Amino acid sequence: MKMMQTQCPFCSVQCKITLNYKEAEALPSTLLPSVSQTDCRYTNWQAEGTPNAASQGRICVKGINAHQHAMNRERLVFPLIRRNGTLVKATWTEALDRISSHFQSAARQYGPDSIGVYGGGSLTNETAYLLGKFARIGLKTRYIDYNGRFCMSAAASAGSKVFGLDRGMTCRLEDIPLANCIILAGTNIAECQPTLLPYFNEARANGAQIIVIDPRKTATAAIADLHLQIRPGTDAILALALLHLIIENGWVDESFIHNRTNGYDDLTSLLNGIDTEQVAEQCGIPAEQIRQAASWYGQAQTGIIFTARGVEQQTDGHLAVRYLINLVLATGKIGRPGCGYGAITGQGNGQGGREHGQKADQLPGYRSIENPEDRQYIASVWQVDPDEIPSKGVSAYEMMELADRQEIRTLFVMGSNPVVSNPNIPLVRSALEQLDMLVVADMFLSETARMADIVLPVTSYLENTGTLTNLEGRVLLREAAAPAPGETKDDWRILCELAVRLDRGHYFDYREVEDIFDELRLASRGGTADYYGITYDRLRREEGVYWPCPTPEHHGMPLMFAERFAHEDGRALFTGIAHHAVRPQRSPEYPLCLTNGRVLSHYLTGVQTRRSAALAARELENYVEIHPLTARQHHLQDGEWTEIQSAHGRFFVRCRISDQIRPDTLFVPMHWGGTQNVNEATSPELDPYCKMPGFKVTAVSIRPVHAGIVQMQAQPSVSI
Structure with a gap:
């Protein structure tokens, strides 16, 4: 095999990749110890971008090196069972028998709701669909949610309320160069989705004015014509001030408002008392x-507003997004070329992963689990009685709280690393330690897998066929390009084999992954996210198809809402709901605001990217970005170890002094676990509308510490 056609497993652009086999020299002897276990075979493969509609053939540094983790010697290639405190090799039969036996005894003793299922936003559409069905029909539990709760829930819930439908982007990527004005609110495209940056550069060349809203001077802010370097947590009040000025100056589209929206009159009370000077003081920027x-x-004729985690990962993220969408509706900038709203999805299948049943309140096709008609339809597809489908559960972090109270006593985790990605890690760690059984399906011994009773090895993106839906709603087929190593299994096959052992196999009788997709198509038919007209054959011929696509003859819908919105009356809804401002409870004890985010070379909790020598070498350890004035005030030197503490916990990272951050703000990346995990200190407070944690706003203190203190606090390694 000299060539493999595949698709990047990382961000939501989902760039297509060609891997070519070439002879190469062995790795140099100076390879860093942290990556010394890497399989040298990956040096024989070189990646290049394959032409595609989204990235136009571009790939970034993560895509270039993605195959390195899939070929790493640390890959799990056989099941592990904990014996006498140590994870040791086991057979598939023993592992699956033990899991299914425990599931059955737990359900008998404590009820099916004592079992929780925790999924991920990088799973294929087929596995995400099957995981939801497995939880509800295989295990009969209502407790299923996924790590996308921490990624897209604010924007998803906002889009559903305002438009009647949540598709990350209402426009196409090709609309970006057509926009006269672009607002990038809390999104660092240059590092998180770098293959999209040329679209924005083209827009600038066409004369577009780009506005970036971010507490940091990021690589994205560097391309902006205007950078609003606001205090973390003030996005919502800023959006209200912008709307107030637009209405006050008559820059609204009255015809669009009258003919295509509801609720505009309710904005009057919402905007009462908005004063630009006061808002500027709150936001910490010039009026x-x-x-x-x-x-x-x-005043722009065309414009697009994009949001991402900077706005959304706050306890008022839902309303902050809706307030920004108010600007779109007030000016009529949607449903035509060069206009729209877009939520820049973070995870590879963040869009598709939330459409087909992983969310606590959701059934396939973005149907509501509480809607009797939706339950009836899905029950007919699954061939069960509607009453057999459990009611809605709770969000991902709330599942951890239930586990800490021992209401959830067994947890099955697939494609996620909750002991790193959740807020308030001290509670999460305690919750997982108390479980009667923790089962983890993963490619590597992640921080969560190290705590597990049973670990199941799964195939990587190179070996697992399935569909994924990119940030603009385009469904793509990623076909297996390599054989599965060792005893690894596709995640969907694991679910089917467990279902057989639970005497539910007749509901999970699939020969190939395409069979699952065909059932997903049927389950989504007529739903908000309608995939019925999309087939594997079409995806192979057409490269990708936008949803909604209700029939095989339908071309899909690249540009949304040209004529009507998805509410029954066809109108969009303005948001006039008041909110309480989010502010860190800063005090003399905790005088600074901590915010977190991503860096170019890593993905999510770093489980995959730290197994790539090229990517790990770019950022070996975590750090805190701190302003020079703040560093002097707290007696910190560049490169020095620091302890950052909140009312919830503490972690240790090195100091990186930079004038790109506000003096009142600290920035720490989210990709590391253990003592370097920023979420050791984040608050458990959740957005009341969507249950998004407030990752971006935590009051903290910082102080220098000796390296020895950090080593003492480090968690012991686990050998197998």
Whole structure:
């Protein structure tokens, strides 16, 4: 085999990749110890971008090196069972028998709701669909949620309320160069989705004015015409001030408002008392910058607003997104070329992963689990009585709280690393330690897998066929390009084999992954996220198809809402709901605001990217970005170890002094576990609308510490 055609497993662009086999020299002897276990075979493979509609053939440094983790010697290639405190090799028969036996005894003793299922936003559509069905029909539990709760829930819930439908982007990527004004709110495209940056550069070349809203001077902010370097947690009040100025200056589209929206009159009370000067003081930016941003966007003929985790990962993220969408509706900038709203999805299948049943309140096709008609339809597809489908459960972090109270006593984790990605890690660690059984399906011994009673080895993106839905709603087929190593199994096959042992195999009788997709198509038919017209044959011929696609003859819908919105009356809904401002409870004890985010070379909790020598070498350890003035005030030197503490916990990272951050703010990446995990200190408070944790706003203190203290706090390694 000299060539493999595949698709990047990382961000939501889902770039296509060609891997070519070439002879190469062995790795140099100077290879860092942290990656010394890497399989040298990967050096024989070189990646290049394959032409595709989304990235136009571009790939970034993560895509170039993605195959390295799939070929790493640390890959799990056989099941592990904990014996006498140590994870040791086991057979598949023993592992699956033990899991199914425990599931059955736990359900008898404590009820099926004592079992929780925890999924991931990088799973294929087929596995995400099957995981939801397995939880509800195989295990009969209502407790299933996934790590996408921490990624897209604020934007998803906002889009559903405002438009009647949640598709990350209402426009196409090709619309970006057509926009006269672009607002990037809390999104660092240059590092998180770098293959999209040329679209924005083209827009600038066409004369577009780009506004970036971010507490940091990121690589994305560097391309902006206007950077609003606001205090973390003030996005919502800024959006209200922009709307107030747009309405006050008459930059609204009255015809669009009258003919295509509801609720505009409710904005009057929401905007009462909005004063630009006061908002500027709250946001920590000049008032003139707010006026300039409102003028540019309000008067532009075309424009797009993009949001991402910077806005969304807050306890008012749902309303903050809706307030920004108010700007879109007030100016009529949606449903035509060069216009729209887009939530920049983080995870590889963040869009598809939330459409087909992994969420606590959701059935396939983005149907509601509480809607009797939706339950009836899915029950007919699954050939069960509607009453057999459990009611809705709770969000991902709330599942951890239930586990800590021992209401959930067994947890099955697939494609996620909750002991790193959740907020308030001290509670999460305690919850997982108390479980009667923790089962983890993963490619590597992640931080969560190290705590497991049973670990199941799964195939990687190179070996697992399935569909994924990119950030613009385009469904793509990623076919297996390599044989599965060792005894690894596709995640969907594991679910089917467990179902057989639970005497539910007749509901999970699939020969190939395409069979699952065909059932998913039927289950989604007529739903908000309608995939019925999409087939594997079409995806092979057409490269990708946008949903909704209700019939095989339908071309899909690249540009949303050209004529009507998805509410029954065809109108979008303005948001006039008041909110309480999010502010860290700073005090003399905790005087700084901690925010977190991503870096170019890593993905999620780093389980995969740290197994790539090329990517790990770029960022070997975590760090805190701190302003020079703040560093001097706290007696910190560049490169020095620090302890960052909140009311919830503490972690240790090295100091990186930079004038790109606000003096009142600290920035720490989210990709590391153990003592370097930023979520050791984040708050458990959740957005009341979507249950998104407030990752971006935590009051903390910082102080220098000796390296020896860090080593003492480090968690012991686990050998197998």
